[in-house]
Amino acid sequence: xxxxxxxxxxxxxxxxxxxxxxxxxxxxxxxxxxxxxxxxxxxxxxxxxxxxxxxxxxxxxxxxxxxxxxxxxxxx
Numbered sequence: 001x002x003x004x005x006x007x008x009x010x011x012x013x014x015x016x017x018x019x020x021x022x023x024x025x026x027x028x029x030x031x032x033x034x035x036x037x038x039x040x041x042x043x044x045x046x047x048x049x050x051x052x053x054x055x056x057x058x059x060x061x062x063x064x065x066x067x068x069x070x071x072x073x074x075x076x
Contacts, residue, residue: 001031002028002029002030002031003028003029004026004027004028004029004042005026005027005029006024006025006026006027006045007024007025007027008022008023008024009022009023009024009025009044010022010023010072011023012071012072014048014060014071015071016052016059016060016069016071017048017051017052017059017071019048021046021047021048021071022046022047023044023045023046023047023062023072024044024045024046024047025041025042025043025044026041026042026043026044026045027039027040027041027042028040028042045062046060046062046063046071046072048062048063049062049063049064050063052065053065
């Protein structure tokens with residue numbers, strides 16, 4: 001049977017949350033019957049996305065309130 005796990009991809013200080021947050025990815029690893037298959041990325045989330053969603057002001061894309069700001073995006 002396949003195995004699903006949440007794994008940390010990146011940890012960064014978020015100015016809007018005022019603390020360190022983690023970008024997590026849900027990865028599905030194949031069953032032992034299919035060992036040649038690579039793991040699959042199902043979804044991503046922020047470790048504080050749910051808490052930030054309850055704030056009165058817009059925070060970021062991971063909270064679902066501000067599609068323009070992503071704290072994990074590299075500065076250009």
